[in-house]
Amino acid sequence: MLNLVGVKRKALRSYEPLTDDDLIAEIRExxxxxxxxxxxxLNSTAYGGGVAELLVSLVALEKDVGLDxxxxxxxxxxxxxxxxxxIHNALQGQPYDMTDEERATYLRCNEAAxxxxxxxxxxxxxxxxxxxxxxxxAGRRGARWIWRCHIDTxxxxxxxxxxxxxxxxxxxAAVFTMAQFVPPGLAVSRLEFIPPAIDxxxxxxxxxxxxxxxxxxxxxxxxxxxxxxxxxxxxxPWKDPAGVIQAYRLVKAELPEVQLALIGSMAGDDPEAxxxxxxxxxTDRDDDLFVFTNLVGVGSLEVNxxxxxxxxxxxxxxxxxxxxxVSEGLWKRRPVIGGAAGGIPLQLQDGVGGYLVTTVxxxxxxxxxxxxxxxxxxxxxxxxYQVVRRRFLMPRLLRDELRLLCDVTTGTSxxxxxxxxxx
Amino acid sequence: MLNLVGVKRKALRSYEPLTDDDLIAEIRExxxxxxxxxxxxLNSTAYGGGVAELLVSLVALEKDVGLDxxxxxxxxxxxxxxxxxxIHNALQGQPYDMTDEERATYLRCNEAAxxxxxxxxxxxxxxxxxxxxxxxxAGRRGARWIWRCHIDTxxxxxxxxxxxxxxxxxxxAAVFTMAQFVPPGLAVSRLEFIPPAIDxxxxxxxxxxxxxxxxxxxxxxxxxxxxxxxxxxxxxPWKDPAGVIQAYRLVKAELPEVQLALIGSMAGDDPEAxxxxxxxxxTDRDDDLFVFTNLVGVGSLEVNxxxxxxxxxxxxxxxxxxxxxVSEGLWKRRPVIGGAAGGIPLQLQDGVGGYLVTTVxxxxxxxxxxxxxxxxxxxxxxxxYQVVRRRFLMPRLLRDELRLLCDVTTGTSxxxxxxxxxx
Numbered sequence: 001m002l003n004l005v006g007v008k009r010k011a012l013r014s015y016e017p018l019t020d021d022d023l024i025a026e027i028r029e030x031x032x033x034x035x036x037x038x039x040x041x042l043n044s045t046a047y048g049g050g051v052a053e054l055l056v057s058l059v060a061l062e063k064d065v066g067l068d069x070x071x072x073x074x075x076x077x078x079x080x081x082x083x084x085x086x087i088h089n090a091l092q093g094q095p096y097d098m099t100d101e102e103r104a105t106y107l108r109c110n111e112a113a114x115x116x117x118x119x120x121x122x123x124x125x126x127x128x129x130x131x132x133x134x135x136x137x138a139g140r141r142g143a144r145w146i147w148r149c150h151i152d153t154x155x156x157x158x159x160x161x162x163x164x165x166x167x168x169x170x171x172x173a174a175v176f177t178m179a180q181f182v183p184p185g186l187a188v189s190r191l192e193f194i195p196p197a198i199d200x201x202x203x204x205x206x207x208x209x210x211x212x213x214x215x216x217x218x219x220x221x222x223x224x225x226x227x228x229x230x231x232x233x234x235x236x237p238w239k240d241p242a243g244v245i246q247a248y249r250l251v252k253a254e255l256p257e258v259q260l261a262l263i264g265s266m267a268g269d270d271p272e273a274x275x276x277x278x279x280x281x282x283t284d285r286d287d288d289l290f291v292f293t294n295l296v297g298v299g300s301l302e303v304n305x306x307x308x309x310x311x312x313x314x315x316x317x318x319x320x321x322x323x324x325x326v327s328e329g330l331w332k333r334r335p336v337i338g339g340a341a342g343g344i345p346l347q348l349q350d351g352v353g354g355y356l357v358t359t360v361x362x363x364x365x366x367x368x369x370x371x372x373x374x375x376x377x378x379x380x381x382x383x384x385y386q387v388v389r390r391r392f393l394m395p396r397l398l399r400d401e402l403r404l405l406c407d408v409t410t411g412t413s414x415x416x417x418x419x420x421x422x423x
Numbered sequence: 424m425l426n427l428v429g430v431k432r433k434a435l436r437s438y439e440p441l442t443d444d445d446l447i448a449e450i451r452e453x454x455x456x457x458x459x460x461x462x463x464x465l466n467s468t469a470y471g472g473g474v475a476e477l478l479v480s481l482v483a484l485e486k487d488v489g490l491d492x493x494x495x496x497x498x499x500x501x502x503x504x505x506x507x508x509x510i511h512n513a514l515q516g517q518p519y520d521m522t523d524e525e526r527a528t529y530l531r532c533n534e535a536a537x538x539x540x541x542x543x544x545x546x547x548x549x550x551x552x553x554x555x556x557x558x559x560x561a562g563r564r565g566a567r568w569i570w571r572c573h574i575d576t577x578x579x580x581x582x583x584x585x586x587x588x589x590x591x592x593x594x595x596a597a598v599f600t601m602a603q604f605v606p607p608g609l610a611v612s613r614l615e616f617i618p619p620a621i622d623x624x625x626x627x628x629x630x631x632x633x634x635x636x637x638x639x640x641x642x643x644x645x646x647x648x649x650x651x652x653x654x655x656x657x658x659x660p661w662k663d664p665a666g667v668i669q670a671y672r673l674v675k676a677e678l679p680e681v682q683l684a685l686i687g688s689m690a691g692d693d694p695e696a697x698x699x700x701x702x703x704x705x706t707d708r709d710d711d712l713f714v715f716t717n718l719v720g721v722g723s724l725e726v727n728x729x730x731x732x733x734x735x736x737x738x739x740x741x742x743x744x745x746x747x748x749v750s751e752g753l754w755k756r757r758p759v760i761g762g763a764a765g766g767i768p769l770q771l772q773d774g775v776g777g778y779l780v781t782t783v784x785x786x787x788x789x790x791x792x793x794x795x796x797x798x799x800x801x802x803x804x805x806x807x808y809q810v811v812r813r814r815f816l817m818p819r820l821l822r823d824e825l826r827l828l829c830d831v832t833t834g835t836s837x838x839x840x841x842x843x844x845x846x
Contacts, residue, residue: 008644203639216626221431299722
């Protein structure tokens with residue numbers, strides 16, 4: 001079964017004031033060459049998590065510039081979600097002994113997806129490991145097949161990677177966020193590196209009045225007059241919520257008025273998150289420590305408000321595909337403390353946007369520094385904002401993906417040699 | 424186990440511009456008599472559903488005016504949630520054969536709650552059937568006990584009511600939304616009727632720029648240029664989502680550009696909702712029919728945006744405690760079509776706020792009428808707005824509850840005979 005996801009209406013025109021003219025011109029030029037190209041995006045879920053969020057905007061813009069684009073998801077299957085969550089974690093490095101039954105579940109769902117595939121496409125973009133075997137089962141069908149990996153697969157569990165790798169290698173191209181993420185030994189015809197991006201016009205990122213942001217966090221019990229640290233991340237060990245809480249306690253010892261808000265959306269394919277959430281809320285209670293989810297009325301606009309009302313944005317990931325919340329924080333001109341993991345250093349360097357940290361103590365020290373030096377915090381945040389404006393907004397991602405589609409469907413290179421994709 | 428819920432900071436002062444001076448004066452006067460009164464609110468959950476939403480604001484305002492108020496919830500227990508959901512439905516009239524084991528589960532959790540009660544209170548307000556036996560187990564403990572029923576218990580399942588009634592009758596007062604909701608035969612020392620209210624300053628109801636509302640619904644794929652019907656309600660058979668969809672189809676046959684958005688928050692204590700949600704999304708697909716939950720980034724601000732961007736608000740409940748979404752829609756000056764059930768006729772009469780309906784066909788006919796007569800729709804909505812302003816905002820509820828607390832704790836009546844609580 002494959003569910004068709006409704007494609008939203010978005011206009012590239014609306015993004016023009018936010019980005020550079022030559023980027024928009026290049027998109028228009030690429031799009032004129034690709035007009036009517038039949039593209040299928042295939043992933044596991046239409047909601048929850050960064051990939052779905054990214055596709056909502058990217059697919060809409062591809063449609064707006066003239067591609068004949070569809071987005072389909074693999075449908076709901078509890079057993080499949082469980083297995084692929086484990087595969088996801090294993091490809092990020094967590095040891096995992098996959099059973100024969102789990103392999104069978106994975107293949108059964110990929111076979112069902114392949115069997116439901118009945119459109120004609122010029123290109124199929126398969127996102128992440130969940131649908132990675134669809135190409136194998138379905139055959140080429142006259143399309144070019146692209147595997148788009150959004151996670152850090154630099155040190156995958158060997159057994160799980162050995163299972164997934166042959167399926168990946170049947171694709172015409174594999175795309176990773178950065179070169180460091182390519183698993184050892186991958187042999188694929190074409191390798192590309194394209195980091196994701198945020199949508200500056202989405203409810204998560206659009207401009208909002210400051211008084212709305214302050215009133216909103218006030219309504220959730222946060223004192224908008226006192227310093228606030230915010231981490232927006234799923235409740236996942238890789239996002240290190242426990243480490244963030246420890247860092248907050250160290251900061252609080254020096255600056256008793258500090259508050260921390262952990263905000264996590266419960267994704268549809270994430271049964272583990274509840275356990276971690278319960279662990280935090282039951283053992284770490286504190287009047288200035290807030291834990292919010294989509295279950296208490298926190299949606300995208302609310303996340304936007306919390307980021308805007310924060311004094312320091314934290315993204316203390318231990319392993320990270322990209323960490324969209326870093327760019328989200330910087331786009332709101334907030335200083336960000338990020339874990340030196342995955343795609344975070346692409347968005348953030350020490351002194352440009354905030355600081356990279358590897359330990360709880362560093363995280364606390366940098367947060368305290370930023371909270372005590374608001375002028376410096378503003379300067380650092382502004383520098384990070386400029387980086388995001390140039391490199392991590394949706395039009396740049398659209399441009400990179402159109403280049404890739406030109407390359408794989410026409411066999412010629414759309415890439416101008418002097419203008420490499422950002423690393 | 425009893426969880427303490429953090430009480431938010433809200434100031435009665437902020438509500439003054441929105442309501443009448445003499446109401447505020449009466450609140451201040453009552454509060455001066457009740458200063459320091461130790462009040463406990465006890466319910467089953469801190470999030471999801473109207474009761475939790477109401478307590479967030481009410482408890483905060485009671486604290487602001489000087490009461491020593493606490494809010495505690497009964498903690499998480501899957502078996503208890505299941506049983507009490509069934510009791511809830513049975514008290515609303517759904518037949519239900521309660522087993523001995525279910526009775527034991529109910530009593531076990533009430534005993535645990537009573538055992539965890541160790542504060543000294545002047546008044547304990549017990550909300551809904553979940554904690555109704557706590558008074559029985561705990562004994563009086565020097566407090567006055569009030570049972571606050573938020574649902575329509577006019578025709579309860581006889582067996583379930585026979586189980587619950589003796590516990591209810593041990594309270595010093597029972598409060599219902601309206602007189603019609605009192606179950607047959609209830610013998611309790613004092614009966615009060617107090618309808619709930621909405622918080623005009625919450626993120627769900629606060630004023631928002633129109634362009635934000637329109638952009639937000641656009642982002643979710645709704646065409647803000649075309650007519651939009653919106654129902655905000657849990658996915659529950661009593662809210663009749665199936666009937667709303669049928670009415671929408673009838674409207675669409677006449678007015679093909681119409682759109683429908685069903686928005687439901689998945690409450691923590693509501694395991695049934697998922698089944699209904701899946702039923703709708705799998706069988707009723709249509710490009711102009713939208714189903715959104717808190718799982719796709721829809722929080723309180725987003726609900727606010729959807730209500731503001733709608734042309735007609737629907738609340739087609741078949742049975743209803745109160746239907747806060749009716750007042751929410753009217754407060755945003757939207758015309759509302761409501762089921763003639765429970766507390767909805769308190770908020771809405773034909774021509775004042777919108778229309779009351781009992782059938783799918785009536786609902787479609789009224790919606791079509793309002794969509795085709797925008798001037799009349801505006802007039803009707805404005806009349807409804809004035810009703811909500813006078814009768815269904817939080818300060819009026821605070822006043823009524825302070826009156827009741829005066830009555831039960833001092834034994835004297837705080838009620839002025841000429842000024843009855845709204846019916």
